[in-house]
Structures are given as structure tokens and as C-alpha cells.
Amino acid sequence: xxxxxxxxxxxxxxxxxxxxxxxxxxxxxxxxxxxxxxxxxxxxxxxxxxxxxxxxxxxx
Numbered sequence: 001x002x003x004x005x006x007x008x009x010x011x012x013x014x015x016x017x018x019x020x021x022x023x024x025x026x027x028x029x030x031x032x033x034x035x036x037x038x039x040x041x042x043x044x045x046x047x048x049x050x051x052x053x054x055x056x057x058x059x060x
Contacts, residue, residue: 013055016051
């Protein structure tokens with residue numbers, strides 16, 4: 001039987017990577033976005049990185 005934590009980590013990693021990539025892509029054009037949008041994107045990126053770090057800690 002597969003370890004449920006390992007499966008959860010795997011199932012969350014792909015969408016989380018997509019969220020990070022899209023956020024970073026949008027932030028490349030931050031000069032074309034309003035301040036509120038940039039602030040929101042940076043918060044999304046920060047929280048996604050935090051989630052990624054938490055998932056990586058479950059490997060230990």
C-alpha cells in the first residue's frame with residue numbers, strides 16, 4: 001500500500017508548481033500591473049513557496 005503522505009505530497013506538488021510558475025510569469029510584467037495586483041501576486045507566491053517548503057519537510 002502506498003504511503004498516504006507520499007501520495008498527498010505528490011498530488012499537491014504539480015499544481016503548486018504551476019501556481020508558482022504562473023505567478024512568477026505574471027510578476028515579470030509587474031510594471032504593467034496595478035499595485036494591488038502586484039501585492040496580491042507576491043502574497044500568492046510567498047504562500048505557495050511556504051506550502052512547497054512544508055511539503056518538502058514531509059520528506060524527512
